[in-house]
Amino acid sequence: MNAARSHAVATQPLVTIVTPSLNQRRFLEDALLSVANQTYPHLEHLVVDGGSTDGTLDLLQRYESRYALQWSSGRDAGQSEAVNKGFAAARGEIIGWLNADDVYFTRDVIESAVEAFAATPTASVVYGDCALISRNGTIFRIVPAMSHVTRARLRYHSISQPAVFFTRRIVQGHPLRQDLHYLLDYEYWLRLCATEVFVHLEKIVAAYRVYPDSKSFKSSTRIEEEWRQVWREYFGADGEPTGWGGRMRQRSTALQLRMRGLGRLGEAYQRPLAFPGLTPSRPWLLFQQLLVPLDVYARGFGWAQAAQAEPQIPGH
Numbered sequence: 001m002n003a004a005r006s007h008a009v010a011t012q013p014l015v016t017i018v019t020p021s022l023n024q025r026r027f028l029e030d031a032l033l034s035v036a037n038q039t040y041p042h043l044e045h046l047v048v049d050g051g052s053t054d055g056t057l058d059l060l061q062r063y064e065s066r067y068a069l070q071w072s073s074g075r076d077a078g079q080s081e082a083v084n085k086g087f088a089a090a091r092g093e094i095i096g097w098l099n100a101d102d103v104y105f106t107r108d109v110i111e112s113a114v115e116a117f118a119a120t121p122t123a124s125v126v127y128g129d130c131a132l133i134s135r136n137g138t139i140f141r142i143v144p145a146m147s148h149v150t151r152a153r154l155r156y157h158s159i160s161q162p163a164v165f166f167t168r169r170i171v172q173g174h175p176l177r178q179d180l181h182y183l184l185d186y187e188y189w190l191r192l193c194a195t196e197v198f199v200h201l202e203k204i205v206a207a208y209r210v211y212p213d214s215k216s217f218k219s220s221t222r223i224e225e226e227w228r229q230v231w232r233e234y235f236g237a238d239g240e241p242t243g244w245g246g247r248m249r250q251r252s253t254a255l256q257l258r259m260r261g262l263g264r265l266g267e268a269y270q271r272p273l274a275f276p277g278l279t280p281s282r283p284w285l286l287f288q289q290l291l292v293p294l295d296v297y298a299r300g301f302g303w304a305q306a307a308q309a310e311p312q313i314p315g316h
Contacts, residue, residue, distance in 0.1 A: 013093040013117075015043040015110055015165075018086030020079050022050035024100035025059055027209065030137065032059075034103035034274040036067040040110040046089055047100075048082040049073035080178040087171035095166045098206070101214065102162040103275040105131055105204045113165045116201045124167045124196040125149075128205030130160035131268060134297050135211035138278040139268045140288040142204065142261035149198040154190055155235060156253040161185040162206035170196065182215065183226045190234045204267050207275070210297040261289055 017035050021028055028047075035045045045067070049056055051074055060071045076082050083097060094117060098104065109128070116126045127149070132141040145159050174192060176184045192198075265285055280288070 012040075012042045013114060014091055015040060015094045015096065015114065016086075016090035016092030017043065017045045017096040017098050017110075018083055018090060019045065019047045019098050019100055020050070020082035020086065021047055021052065021056060021100035022079075022082075023052045023054040023056065025052065025054040025056045027101040028056060029059060029063075030103050030275045031098055031100050032063050032069065033276065034105075035098070036063070036069075037107050037272075037274045038104065038110045039107050040114060043110060044068045044070065044090075044092060046086045047071040048076070048086045050078075050082055051075045077178060078181060080176045080180060080184050083184075084175045084178070087175065090168070090171065093168050095168060095171050097164065097166075098162050101209045101211075103133075103207045103209075103277075104162075105207050105274060106270050107272055107274045109203070109205045109274070112201060112203055113205070116199055117165070117167070120197070120199045122197050123199040124170050125192060125198045126165045126201050127159050127198060128163040128201040128203050129264070130163045131204050131207040132294075132297070133207045133209050133277065135209065135300065136278060137209075137276060138280060139207065139285065140280065140292070140297065141258075141294075142264045142268060142289065143208075144202075144257055144260045144264060145200060146257075147200050149189065149193045149200075151190055151193055151234060154186070154193065156250045157257065158186050159189060160206060160208055162208055180226055180230075182223045183230050187230050187234075190230070204264070204270070207277070210294065212298060212300040214298070258289065262286075265289060 019028075019031060032045070032047075035043070047060060047069065049060070049071060057073055060069070060073075063069050064071065072085075076085070079099075086097075087095065094114060096110070096113070104110070113126050113128070117123055127145055129142070129144045131139050132143060133139055143160065145163065146153050146157060149159060170192065174188070177187055180187055265282070268279055268285060269282075279285075
């Protein structure tokens with residue numbers, strides 16, 4: 001590294017990416033690549049593994065010499081504890097939280113997040129937009145985020161967890177709640193938005209993977225119990241959108257964001273991607289954006305996964 005580049009790196013804020021993982025070997029390499037391929041030079045990646053037995057540790061050993069990756073493995077109480085461990089160990093001034101089955105979208109997203117914090121010094125949270133990808137990495141929808149985050153708006157729509165970055169002060173002062181298993185991120189946004197400044201980065205920052213085994217899409221009474229618990233805490237007994245008006249507003253918000261995504265479909269063809277993604281033909285992507293229900297991917301229907309797609313494999 002030459003002297004000028006060394007000085008530039010030294011004056012840039014360190015960014016820490018925290019990734020919790022447990023037996024996610026089949027997806028984890030994409031996540032690692034999406035961090036390793038970033039253009040931003042001053043970063044560290046902390047993988048907190050919960051004691052995987054599926055070959056994850058061999059993969060981590062293989063990648064630890066390729067970029068600034070550090071990892072640990074041992075039993076924990078779940079995702080919340082793993083992320084909190086990563087937050088506590090993070091040395092960066094800016095922190096990202098990327099789950100093992102998600103990815104950063106293009107190679108410049110961390111650089112863009114750092115620039116967003118620099119442009120708004122009062123910001124404590126920077127959040128971007130998200131693409132949805134299927135189990136095999138095919139992009140099938142663009143999901144723009146809300147332009148402003150408030151508790152009232154969060155009642156009808158959330159923001160995408162892998163597309164969010166925090167200042168170090170936030171993660172040190174506000175750990176995730178370890179009594180929540182499914183809504184730990186949603187409760188975090190509700191808690192933070194009351195006192196912190198959220199800044200929207202109008203850019204596809206991350207890709208969120210939708211597949212049948214994902215805990216977000218498994219049917220569970222525990223998910224329903226957590227929804228009721230969080231809604232009661234933040235919105236009272238009538239927190240869940242109920243009645244004709246509440247349901248219509250919820251659906252209207254989702255439709256508005258999906259329609260906004262139409263104007264962003266071209267970004268699915270941005271290059272270079274940070275992960276080994278698959279890009280469908282433009283007519284097929286348009287069809288999925290408008291008409292294909294999310295549960296087609298959550299249930300793993302084969303025809304959706306096998307759509308015409310152009311592979312985009314980033315350099316290692």
